[in-house]
Amino acid sequence: MSNKVKNNHLLSYPLIALASSGDVDAINTVLKHYEGYIATLSTRQLYDESGNPHLCVDETLRRRLETKLITKILAFNVA
Template sequence: MSQINQGRTVPIHYPVIVAASQGDVEAIQLVLSHFTGYIITLSTRLLFDEFGNPHVCVDEDLRRRLEAKLVSKLLLFDAM
């Protein structure tokens, strides 16, 4: 989970990014957990039930697609 310091998110350390771009599973998990809140915010949708009542829900398909896109771009990233 990302650490918060006085309302600001602590950035991911460079060695973690390098390790993630080289395919280290633990580093990729750290990057994904760092961006979890942002990904959930992007994948939040307003849905309406059969009575017209609005419900805010996370579109799980979109969330998984965003996570997969992040991992694929992370693996293509040239950190050196």
């Protein structure tokens, strides 16, 4: 499974098929592929006690998004 992610940054069909069948390594590869996007979606602007803004990843939201992705992967019907 060395070409799980091709040069065009798309997930391969065999990887998707393995992930949808419940293969843990394939699911982890899909999560790794989308980790930057998930981190971007879960980034929030927080303020410290002085009122200075800071960007940080909301870990609860990040975990919820990962869980939702895993749920959708396992429910995906590969034709």
